[in-house]
Amino acid sequence: MITAVEALARLRDGNRRFVTNQTAAPVLSGHARRAALVAGQEPFAIVLGCSDSRVPAELVFDQGFGDLFVIRVAGNIVAPSQVGSVEFAAARFGTRLIVVMGHSQCGAVVATLEELLGHTNNQSRNLRSIVDRVRPSVEALLPGRREEDAEALVSDAIRANVRASVNHLRHGSELLKQLIRNDGLLVVGAEYSLETGIVTFFEGVSDAG
Ligand SMILES: [Zn+2]
Secondary structure, eight states: OOOHHHHHHHHHHHHHHHHTTOOOHHHHTSHHHHHHTTTOOOOSEEEEEOOOTTOOHHHHTTOOTTTEEEEEOGGGOOOHHHHHHHHHHHHHHOOOEEEEEEETTOHHHHHHHHHHTTSOOOOOHHHHHHHHHHHHHHHTTOTTOOGGGHHHHHHHHHHHHHHHHHHHHHHSOHHHHHHHHHHOOEEEEEEEOTTTOOEEEOSOTTTTO
16 A cells, blocks of 8 residues: 555546546546456545535546545534544555545535524524534634635635544544554545635644554
């Protein structure tokens, strides 16, 4: 298995190909590749991303069958089943890089903000379970904000929500803590721009190894 740093470089290269419209995905997703993977997989990165239809991890990183172990849930939140999925992949396949990827204009984050600002309060219990996971990091941003800062507030909230998920994965699992300490597992945050197609990785890439 390649290291976290090598995996990160591979994702950056793939996103560059995606942005410049030079994708290799048709080759990576052909019949031969599928057949070769029947016997087993070795995904080089785990991606926890949002369910938003405009943010498919394999496409924006220009990867094919067998490359990424992807968990998608609205708002890229971390609940126990997401931790379990990440633990499974990290332990079973030896994958050394975990990326939590939020994106601009995330509907789950906007819905949370709307609720916090009192604009809506009629979500179902199930949807509320997502909003409740987003709320703590977003709530902390509200004091002192003015209405005209709405756009900046959404951007800040999206990043704060990614950081909260990263922290949860770094500190909320004994198994992942051990892998971080002893085996070079890295958990990094990232944001995908709907406007440009560019994935920006957050700072702190080196502080988790
Ligand atoms: Zn989203």
